[in-house]
Amino acid sequence: MTEATAARIKKHWIFATLYVLLSLFFLVAAAESALTYSSVVNVQEQVVLGRTTHSEEALPNGTLLINFSIEVVNPSRFDIKVNSVSWYVKVYNGTEPHRYGIQIAADYIGSTEGKEIASTSTDTLYFTAHVTDPYVLSKLNEFINYSASKGIVYTLATAPFVHEFDMIGYLAEFEHNYLRESYLNDLVKIDLKYSSEGAGA
């Protein structure tokens, strides 16, 4: 640098220092933001559904008791705010794509429940349904009787129940209510699906 420039910087060292500090501030902010972005994208691969269990029990009074549990594994450093959880139990009659599903039980957890999956933890969600609706039970019995006529023997407890689970959550510390820029919502969204049919259970 020329002596004139060096002298000017030396003379106005406060100005020069402020400019360097401004640059450093934005450098740190950019690095921190990029690291957060990397972590957020990585979370999409880290958060998974874990072990599942389910049981169906025919009670002596002809009703049906169904239990289902599923683990949500969150090894990331972010809490997950649950937006919705859906659980369905169905019996499918027929094959894809024109199959007819008899809905046996369902449950739903909405955002108003305020449920959160804490960071670096595994949360187990439990669902229980006592199926007493005569309409649902009659449909199920019709299916069992029809199957028997075709040579496939089912009972109320051993019918081919399919458990379907769907959870949508958001990383709790980030905004996710954008109307136009939906990609920002998707960035911090966790969408997990499970079907016992696909799992071969």
Add this chain to the structure above:
Amino acid sequence: MKVNRDDTIKMIVIALLGSTPIAFMTFDFMFPNISTPSLEKNMMAVLAISALVGLPCGYLSRRTDMAMMTVILYTAIGYALAVVLYSAPYLTHHIALILPGFYYAMFFRFTLLLLFLYVLGGFVGTVLGQWIRDSIGTEETSLTWKEK
């Protein structure tokens, strides 16, 4: 324009220091919900910071053409740095990018307007910087002659 070694060094130093705010603002514009701190896509704030970043170009350079070149240079370096920040997860975590064409097209489409703001803000800052330098010079001269 004729640029000597001293001018080149000055341009490079200012361009490197000025590129980090440009990189951050571009990244923040793409992901305001995860960046810290965030301008929340406030274009006036972007213009104001651009002017602030352009200030030293005018303050340290007597040549307007060189100051303007510096603005364009730090905008280019900052924007390139922003592309690197935007690619960070795919560079550090070995995550496969499914549609790279779409991914980068979205970035360029969203942030193209910002380039104009950076350059415009930088030019405004350059003029302000020159004005501040001249004002200080005038004041100093006036005080010196007053004492004598």
